[in-house]
Amino acid sequence: MTLVLAGCSTASAGDDRVLTVYAAASLTDVFAQLEEAYEAEHPHVDVVVVHGGSAELAATIVEGAPADVFASANEAQMEAVQELTAAPPTIFATNTLTLVVEDGNPLRLAGLDDLAREDVVSVVCAPQVPCGAATLELAAAEGATLAPSSQESSVTDVLGKVAAGQADAGVVYVTDVARASGVEQVEIDGAAAVVNSYPIAPMSGGESLDLAASFVDLVLGDAGQRVLAEAGFGSP
Amino acid sequence: MPRWMAPLAVLAATVVLLPIVATVARLDWSRLPELLTAPAALDALGLSLATAAISTCLCLMLGLPLGYALATWRSRFKPAVRALVLAPLVLPPVVGGLALLYAFGRRGLLGGALEDAGLSLAFTTAAVVVAQTFVAMPFMVLATESALGAQAGHHEALAGTLGASRSTTLWHVTLPALRPALITGTVLAFARALGEFGATLTFAGSMPGVTRTLPLEIYLQRETDADAAVALAVLLVAVAVTVVALAYRPLSARTPAGAGR
């Protein structure tokens, strides 16, 4: 299990306070920008962003990890840390599903229905993880039958299989497609019907409640929303 | 053993045992029967045992000759070749998976040729076996090579002067002498194959009954039901510990290179 430690700026002599932010892996690029923006406004604060799968992050928070802010990729994991939040969680972004295929879409895939084609090797998230649950929900809403070759345990694994060419297509979030090279997106009709919401909340376990609140404000504010929109996230 | 080493030995045991004990302590005993007999758990366990057994056989069939070759090969390149053969031991699991993709994946070095031959490994149980064999092979190679040691070839040469053919010598001289090392190598390889996770996840995928072995099932269960993950983890550890306890003895105590000679 790898906890991706990213955006840890080197502590300089002027930093006298640290703000620890636990954020879902899909937020990596966005939160790197937000960290920079926040530190520009608060020169004496060092923001440390810890990235990982939402479930993983939630589990470590429950075990006592010192998180000041938790930004989850789904509401279920926020519920798991419910008792540790310092304020009610707020939805700050949304994400929708899309097909990811090899660049140029050589198999001419047009939607979820094509995933059941004999000549198509497809992978999806396992139903046990949020993206998998969302995929099933969307397939049901669209009346499509899925015939995946593998049910991966994370969006990253789905994306990896398609990027490596092991699979011809996969179902991932819109914002994920930009993270991989050699792949492109094929919009799914009705994808907007299944929206994945990203909640954020300050955590009571941390020691910097005021800073946590101001970071949450940044994310919810115009600056934060602009960065999220640029990365392909929808607004709540 | 000098007295000052005793606390260190205790510390070492603690470092290894405490996490295991802590995991067992987390078990939800009341749900255990239900968790362990869940179809998904049984499927994963069955798949794990079957693939690990096949991988171990492959390691034995291939790792033994390689270890033998390494022990008898006289070359200045030997240390380098040995180090490369042992690389799977140090490769981070996911990197191992990527390496397998680059070799046997649909777009890998051999992938095209395999595909043309109708042997697509992608998302098949065979891919799981390949991943496990890849990571477990070094144990068999090491066990064989170190058991043969500097004496490699001596008894075989003498068997030749007695008039025995090479295969007679292999079956009646070499293999019996290697038996302890082969048992050790087999047990370690099996345990390693059983616990294989990263390379399987990256290379073979995760499909119930096809490629989702017990470690992958545990990883997935953790997302929704931590109790189930813990129960399965304890099951995995129990299987591995049992196998090791039954079959494994330290090499030095039983090899001919030991005190008896």
Add this chain to the structure above:
Amino acid sequence: MSLEAQVTVASRGVDARLAIDAGSTLALLGPNGSGKSTVLAAIAGTVRPDAGRVALDGLPLHDLDARRTAWTPPRRRGIALVTQGHDLFPALTVLDNVAFGVRARGVRRADARDESQHWLARAGLGDLAERLPRDLSGGQARRVAIVRALASQPRVLLLDEPFAGVDVEAATALRLLVAEAAADVTTVITTHDALDAHLLASEVAVLETGRVVEQGVTAEVLTRPRTRFAAAVAGRVLVAGRAAPGALVTADGLRVPADSSGVPDGSEAVVAVAPAAVGMTARTPDSSEPTALTSRAPAGRAVDTGKAGDGVVHDVVAALEPRGDVVRVRGRLLAADVAVADLAVGVGDAVRFTVPQGLVAYRP
């Protein structure tokens, strides 16, 4: 089976030629490191020499000198080798080890076990049949290894230092077995002990740094060595000089009484002196006795050695070597074996050696 061998292994400095008649036993005599084991390994084919030829009854087993080199693998040579190492297959019982040798001849498993039992019984090893090699003493293991080699019924048996590293008691049984084995089959035994060569071999070849410097009938070579090296290996001291009536006269003018009838007067001759037959007494270097010659002493060392009259040599003790019950007092010219109780000299002391009667001078 007569055996001829010419073995060249450059990396070990071996370039040896030897021959042995069918049914006889040859002792390959030389100190440790002289290349004995390499010669045996090359004959057996377990080491591939750089050059040379090995032939059995005139038919080549290998010929690396010919334009088209020929090589017979060890398993088709019918030459069994017993080394100084751990020869027994560690995972097999004593019986199975011997049975391996029998089965290699194509005997069926059950018959091979019976026959092996018989072989072991003959060697007095029947009790050890079910033991594993690790439970044997060094001497027992060596005996089983020899029995196993015999059980394969080889055309030639090669024994590499069969008594090395075996304690005295175990060596007795081992010697008996080796003597029996050598009586049955053409055998080459390597040893650094001239006594073993005397007892076991009809012929001896003396190996000096990879080369055979003398080969011949054992008694001949060992009692009348022609080279200083062979004499040393045979445990004798060679005194060189010229033949004179009834004596050999060294370049220093020392007169050693000897039967010189076989050598023309004035021609080069040697006598081999057995230290056991040499008498020795201590002497004070500045005594009034006839002065020793110092001119021929090693350069820069004006030592008190040389002529002191017929058959009497003045010398200085260079080294003391324990040999069982006696100490070999080694001077610069001669040596004498002295009972431990009688030893009253140390290194550097002046001594007087008395050459024994009945020496024979011969051509070097």
